[in-house]
Amino acid sequence: MSHEPKALGGRIFTRTFCICMFVVAIAGYFVVKRLVFGIGSVTNLNDGYPWGIWISYDVVVGTAFACGGYVMALMVYIMNRGEYHPLVRPALLASMFGYTLAGVSVFLDIGRYLNVYNLYLPWQMNFHSVMFEVAMCIGTYILVLWLEFTPAFVEKWGLKNFGKKLNKVIFAIIALGVLLPTMHQSSLGTMMLMAGYKLNPLWHTIALPLLFLLTAVFMGFAMVIFEATISSRVYELGDETSILSRIGRIMVYVLGFYLVIRFQNIFMRGLMDEAFSGSFLGNMFLLENLMLIIGLVILAYPNYRNNPRLLFIAATAILIGGSLYRFNTYIIGFDPGTGWKYFPSIGEQMITYGLIAFEIAMYTLFVKIFPVFSVQASTESNN
Amino acid sequence: MKRRDFIKGAAGGLALLTLDSKLVDARMVEALPPDALGILYDSTLCVGCNACMPACKKANSMNPEMTGDQELWDNPQDLSASTLNIIKRFSSGSGEHKDQEEDGYAFIKRQCLHCVDPSCVTACPVSALTKDKDTGIVAYNKDACIGCRYCQVACPYNIPKFEWDDPYPEIVKCELCSHLIAKGDISACCSACPTGASLFGPVTKLRDETRRRLQMEPGKRYKFPVSSIDSGKWHEFEAPEYERHVYGRDELGGTQVMYMSAVPFERFGLPGFPKESFVSMASGIQYAIYKGMVYPLVVLAGLIFMANKHKNSDETEQSASSHDQGEDA
Numbered sequence: 001m002s003h004e005p006k007a008l009g010g011r012i013f014t015r016t017f018c019i020c021m022f023v024v025a026i027a028g029y030f031v032v033k034r035l036v037f038g039i040g041s042v043t044n045l046n047d048g049y050p051w052g053i054w055i056s057y058d059v060v061v062g063t064a065f066a067c068g069g070y071v072m073a074l075m076v077y078i079m080n081r082g083e084y085h086p087l088v089r090p091a092l093l094a095s096m097f098g099y100t101l102a103g104v105s106v107f108l109d110i111g112r113y114l115n116v117y118n119l120y121l122p123w124q125m126n127f128h129s130v131m132f133e134v135a136m137c138i139g140t141y142i143l144v145l146w147l148e149f150t151p152a153f154v155e156k157w158g159l160k161n162f163g164k165k166l167n168k169v170i171f172a173i174i175a176l177g178v179l180l181p182t183m184h185q186s187s188l189g190t191m192m193l194m195a196g197y198k199l200n201p202l203w204h205t206i207a208l209p210l211l212f213l214l215t216a217v218f219m220g221f222a223m224v225i226f227e228a229t230i231s232s233r234v235y236e237l238g239d240e241t242s243i244l245s246r247i248g249r250i251m252v253y254v255l256g257f258y259l260v261i262r263f264q265n266i267f268m269r270g271l272m273d274e275a276f277s278g279s280f281l282g283n284m285f286l287l288e289n290l291m292l293i294i295g296l297v298i299l300a301y302p303n304y305r306n307n308p309r310l311l312f313i314a315a316t317a318i319l320i321g322g323s324l325y326r327f328n329t330y331i332i333g334f335d336p337g338t339g340w341k342y343f344p345s346i347g348e349q350m351i352t353y354g355l356i357a358f359e360i361a362m363y364t365l366f367v368k369i370f371p372v373f374s375v376q377a378s379t380e381s382n383n
Numbered sequence: 384m385k386r387r388d389f390i391k392g393a394a395g396g397l398a399l400l401t402l403d404s405k406l407v408d409a410r411m412v413e414a415l416p417p418d419a420l421g422i423l424y425d426s427t428l429c430v431g432c433n434a435c436m437p438a439c440k441k442a443n444s445m446n447p448e449m450t451g452d453q454e455l456w457d458n459p460q461d462l463s464a465s466t467l468n469i470i471k472r473f474s475s476g477s478g479e480h481k482d483q484e485e486d487g488y489a490f491i492k493r494q495c496l497h498c499v500d501p502s503c504v505t506a507c508p509v510s511a512l513t514k515d516k517d518t519g520i521v522a523y524n525k526d527a528c529i530g531c532r533y534c535q536v537a538c539p540y541n542i543p544k545f546e547w548d549d550p551y552p553e554i555v556k557c558e559l560c561s562h563l564i565a566k567g568d569i570s571a572c573c574s575a576c577p578t579g580a581s582l583f584g585p586v587t588k589l590r591d592e593t594r595r596r597l598q599m600e601p602g603k604r605y606k607f608p609v610s611s612i613d614s615g616k617w618h619e620f621e622a623p624e625y626e627r628h629v630y631g632r633d634e635l636g637g638t639q640v641m642y643m644s645a646v647p648f649e650r651f652g653l654p655g656f657p658k659e660s661f662v663s664m665a666s667g668i669q670y671a672i673y674k675g676m677v678y679p680l681v682v683l684a685g686l687i688f689m690a691n692k693h694k695n696s697d698e699t700e701q702s703a704s705s706h707d708q709g710e711d712a
Contacts (some may be wrong), residue, residue, distance in 0.1 A: 040547030047463070047544050050532035078686060080693045111530025111545065111552040118509040118527045125510070130669055131533045132508035171694045175686035182681060190668055194506055195539040209668060312390060336541055338461075338652060372618035 005089055005371040007156065008235055012365060020361035027354020030347040034108060042347035048340020049331070052108075053352050054328035056107035060188055061323045062355075063138070063181075066098025066222025068227065069145060070181040075250075077174045084243065086374035089152060090231065091224050093372055096145040097362050101355045103142050106135075108351065130191045137184035144177045152370040184217035192329050202275060202335040204286045208266050214258040219322040221251045222295070225315035229308065237373055241308045248305040248314065255296045255318070262359065270361070284328050289322030388553065403633040405621065413500040419519035419586040420559060421497060421639030422573060423593065425698065426480050427623040428607060429490040429580035431470060437571035444573035459514055461493075466558040468494045468572050473650045482623055489644060490662045491651040492572075492581060495542045495557035496638035497521050500660045503534035503543060511554070512543075519639050520588070539635060539654070569611050571581035574612065584612030584638050593629045593643060596622070605643055636661040652703040709710055 034042040045052045068091035075081045076088050107113050119135055126132050151170070154163035166258040188213030192199055204210075224245045232240050266285075267276055275285050295318035298304045298311070305311050332343070344352075367373060410602040425666060437457060440447065446465045448455035459466040476486035483489075490701065496696055501521050503512045511528035514521050530552060532544045544553035568574070573583035594614060599605050599620045600623035604615040623645045629639035632658040642648065649655065 036550060038546075038548050038550045038552060045547065046546075047535060048541065050535035050545060078689045080689075109531075111532070111549075114551075115509070115527065115529045116444050118511075118529060121509075123510075124527050127506075127673075128505050128509055128669065129508040129533070130400050131506060131531060133673065135508055135531075135670070150545070170500045171690040172687055174694075175683055178686050178690075179679060179683045187669075191533075192536075193535075193668070194502055194661055196537075197656075198501075198536075198539075206668070222550070229471070322523055337654070338541065 005086075005155075005374045006197060007371050008202035008368050008375070010296045010368050012368060014364065015344075016362050017033045017364055020357035023350075023357035024361065027357070030350050031108060033347065034057065034351070037107075037183030039111060040209050042343040042345065042351070044342055044348065046186070046318050046340060046342065047335070048336040048338065049342035051330060052342060052348060053331075053344045054105050054109040054348065056327055057352055058109075058355055059102045059138075060326045062098055062105075062329050063188075064185070064216045064219040064322060064323065064326060065223050065319070066095040066102070067181060067182045067185065068092075068217045068224040069148065069220075070185075072176065072224060073148070073174055073215055074178050077171075078178055078360055085249070087228060087240075087243065087247075089149070089372050089374075090227060090367070092145065092149050092218075093152075093366055094223065094227055094359075094363060096142075097359045098328045099138065099142045099145055101359055103138065105352075105355055106138075115153070130187050130194070133250060134184045134187045134191060137187070139186070141177070141180040142320055144173055144180060148177050152372060157371050174221060181216065182213065186213040188211065188212050188326075189329075192334075195209045198334055199226070199273055199329065200281050200335070200338050201269065202266065203325075203329045203333040205265050205269065207261060211258065211265075211325070212329075214254060214261070215322045215325055218254045218258065219319060221254070222315040223246050223317040224320070225311060226319060229312045235367070237375060239308070241306060241311065244308075245302075245311055246303040248299040249302075250295060251318070255292060255299070259292060259296065280284045281328075281333055284324065284332055288321050288324035289330060291324065292318045295321065325361070367381060384563045411513075413638065415513070415586060415639075416517055416519040417424075419499075419518045419639050420564065420642065421496075421519075421584070422559070422570060423582045423584070423587055423589040423612075424640065424642050425580050425582070425596070425607075426489050426642065426644035427490055428578045428620065429470065429492070430576065430578055431472060431490045431598075432575060433470050434575045435468060435492070435581055436470065438468075438571040438575035442563060443467060443661045451591075452649070453536065462542065462544060464544045464549075464552075464555045467555065468492065470652070471656045472572035473646060475650075484650065487646070488631070489646040489650070490580075491642070491644070491653075492627050493539075494572075494640065495521060495559075496540055496634065496640040497557075497559060498638050498660070500636035500662055502537035502635075502660065502662045504540060506533040508533070515561075518564070519558075520561050520563070520564075521556075522561060523554055523556060523557050525553045528553070537661075539656065555611050566633040573610050578609050579609035579618055582608060582612055583610065588612050589641060590632070592631075592643060593632070596643060597625055599625075 028043050043052055072084060072088045072091040077082050110116070119132065122182060135193060151163070153159070154166065186209035189208035189210070192204070193206070195204065225247060228240050228244055231237060259304055268271060275282050295314040298314035305314065439445070439456065440667055445467065447516055448459040448463065449456070450458055452458055458467055462469055471491050472488055472489040473491065475484065478486065478488045480487040481489065487588055497520060499519070504514050504521060507528055508512065508531065509527045511524045512521060512534055513524070532545055534554060543554050544557045545554055555605060563569065563571060564614070568581040573581045573656055582592070589612060601622050601624040604619050604624055605622050607620055608614060609616045626644050626647060628648070629641050630653055631638035
């Protein structure tokens with residue numbers, strides 16, 4: 001089995017690609033509308049719920065989905081677990097687009113986008129602001145992800161000299177690529193501490209940064225399993241279950257640690273009654289953790305996690321559970337009082353769907369053009 | 384060995400995150416600026432004439448908000464992107480008696496309270512919201528603002544509003560008429576108030592005034608200053624039976640706009656808050672982790688070391704494998 005990734009080639013305008021681009025076109029209409037007539041013309045956002053799905057899905061959940069590149073870089077380059085090397089580049093590709101489109105979404109979401117340069121003026125920077133740190137980290141990390149993926153461009157276009165230069169500094173880029181997500185993923189949790197009483201105590205805790213970091217890690221792993229399972233089916237890359245189930249084993253520890261902290265925190269603050277009270281928010285809390293426990297149970301038993309179907313179900317359950325945790329923290333458990341309501345409008349949803357569709361389309365495009373997957377010998381002979 | 388040390392360090396960092404009480408001390412609640420200016424709003428003096436509302440709109444060039452069927456006059460329902468100041472009414476039962484909790488009614492003025500330790504100022508990534516070092520006025524700079532709306536999420540009183548229907552919107556909030564104060568004038572709402580319910584002045588003097596009012600004997604007649612505490616003008620009224628609490632004296636570290644009332648403040652939808660601000664809690668953690676960027680840089684150094692070390696082993700492995708392939712060909 002060779003470690004050398006290869007471009008898959010093949011037809012670009014597949015049905016999936018065309019459907020995705022169609023969704024992107026609809027989203028494009030709403031983007032134009034938003035830019036011309038203002039945020040209020042497209043969204044249901046209001047002064048009570050200033051952040052909607054563009055922030056909670058595209059940024060907060062989306063970047064956790066895009067943590068595959070972060071955790072795989074951590075495993076392979078920092079912990080020196082070379083056996084996972086074939087999974088790094090596909091994970092980086094997905095992370096690259098996940099983060100880039102989170103950036104696009106933020107750009108659409110912030111009202112005064114032309115003023116963004118103020119973030120880089122030393123006399124305007126507010127180092128006390130969690131938002132400042134998150135904005136700087138995510139902005140820099142998008143660049144770092146493209147640099148981490150650059151070896152694929154180098155191989156494709158045969159840029160040997162540039163490749164050599166890049167090779168000399170890539171270890172520093174990789175180190176940044178591990179530090180930055182650690183910083184901003186935990187800070188995404190710290191961010192909601194400031195919401196104070198507006199966030200339900202089931203989610204408002206001083207442990208928010210730690211919980212957000214842990215969700216980022218296990219959601220990153222779960223996304224690697226999720227994506228690898230789908231692409232190995234779609235592109236007939238051969239069976240990767242053995243390597244994926246080993247990732248599943250690592251996740252057991254992360255998830256277990258997370259759940260212990262999550263429930264200990266709720267218990268110590270005397271909120272167990274509220275969690276099991278049958279109220280809507282109590283049920284959301286239970287649902288979020290139920291999904292994670294389902295994933296944990298499947299992954300904990302070697303028999304289960306070695307079954308590709310169950311492994312995929314576990315990864316999906318964990319992705320849903322982790323997303324629910326983040327949605328609950330940013331929107332569902334958030335209540336500013338005084339009767340404000342929020343549910344995303346069609347236009348708002350369409351822009352989010354458009355970003356997801358664009359991500360999928362670009363992923364399918366890139367794996368065909370650039371060397372991403374390490375194709376196994378058996379499938380190579382089929383081509 | 385090195386790797387184990389690194390993991391230990393990382394675990395230590397995480398443990399740090401879970402210690403609550405000590406971290407909160409890492410940042411103290413901010414203190415009141417020496418020449419802080421503010422407003423004392425006394426609900427018992429307010430007659431609900433709403434004179435302060437058009438005065439505010441005029442002083443700040445805000446558009447009227449017509450609601451309902453009429454298109455003749457300004458009648459906003461709540462604070463909004465074109466209303467910085469509003470008088471609202473609490474009413475219960477038959478709503479007959481002023482300043483009475485049962486079967487009564489009372490007025491409240493809503494506006495930016497100009498917190499001593501404002502969440503919005505800490506939240507803003509680009510220092511578009513700032514607290515004046517001398518006057519303590521929380522001001523907004525639209526040339527810096529990127530429109531992220533974190534101030535809206537962070538404000539415990541839901542004060543900053545956003546121009547949702549503007550293609551290039553601004554955050555809007557009361558700035559205590561700082562443009563008038565710069566000319567030696569006072570906030571427009573206080574100039575307009577005929578009864579002295581909205582009273583402008585230095586916060587220290589206003590705090591003294593709240594103490595004086597709390598010591599008044601209900602039913603006896605006292606002098607109440609009008610417009611500004613230093614104006615020398617006054618009215619004489621019978622002292623009401625005040626709630627034994629000044630809203631904004633201690634809430635989340637205190638505010639420069641304060642309320643007095645004869646009706647419990649929860650009745651106006653004003654939440655009860657601890658003395659400590661949410662800001663100090665949140666940035667306590669930020670301070671502990673990011674102070675001088677020491678922890679991040681140490682971690683980065685560790686990561687670079689590990690990545691570099693493994694890059695070398697990776698390279699030898701790779702060159703070996705490509706060598707193998709060369710032989711195969």
